[in-house]
Amino acid sequence: MGSLSTKIVAIITAILIFVSLYLIFGYARVEGTMLEVQKIFYYHVSAALTVFVAFGVNCVFSIKYLIQRKSNDDLLAVAAAELGLIFCTIALLSGPIWARYAWNTWWNWEPRLTSTLILWLMYVGYFILRSALEEDKRGIYSAVLGIIAYLDVPIVYYAVDIWQGGLHPDRGTKWNLEATMRHTWMVALLAFIMLFILLLIVRYRMKKTQARYEILRQKHLGEAL
């Protein structure tokens, strides 16, 4: 992707973020039960859904890497996993603030929270594994772990249905919102997905430059010896 396309993606993302902020505070109706605190929903849920997209990209490119063994697929998978972890961190940090007001507790070991924490820990493990392995094994082992870790995504998504009695609302709740709230959430979700795409492009390019640097360095060291 050329730098012009990246600039266009960056501009669209910036506009969407500002529009989403305006919609959250200036357009969306204040919810009746939680009042202003409910406005955390727009970015919290958007971050959580972007996590699924990011780890989905990681899973797809991990499979592709295992089949074709192209280093670019591995780099893209790592970049997506890193961003997934960032968005997951955001969901895990903003959630407890909301929970403190809504449930009167910072944390609760209910199904969705627990499975999300497990997901986060698995991808932390993904990076620990990568840093611990030799370069030739790094791609293969981390791709396998990436695919296994992705199995937790449907568990997180369907946690409310699988284990009844959780504190999170039903999956369908977000689609049955009042019109202004639904529109706002859709824009916020789109803004986060665009932000993910933008950061993925930036991170992938950096990873590629880093890989090129390593090749040049090895070559240089070989010549020096």
Place this chain on the structure above:
Amino acid sequence: MKIIVVISFLVVLGLFFFATQVPITLTDDEVAKAVSETSSELPVDEEVLERAVRLSVEKLEKGQSTRLKYLAAAYFVIWLVFILYLLRLGQQQRELDKRLSQLEQTSDDSPSTPDEE
């Protein structure tokens, strides 16, 4: 890069504080005016009514202030994670550029091999 990130953060923060100025805070004059208007319509003691209104307003303000603190904390955390990540990316990019230029410089300075000569 750093300037853009900081400016974006300040703009977002400013927009947030501007947007969260929900007009619940009532002045004493506004309360007194509302009480006097209501007491002329209803056969109740103006003093009791004013006390009830003041207590209700205080309760509403306190509730809203608490809710806005939670809201501000959540948005602050969300943007802080992004800002820190972007700053880290910027730092990594600068280090990478520096190492690449050093490598290129070393390659230029190194004596050429006999084959090249």
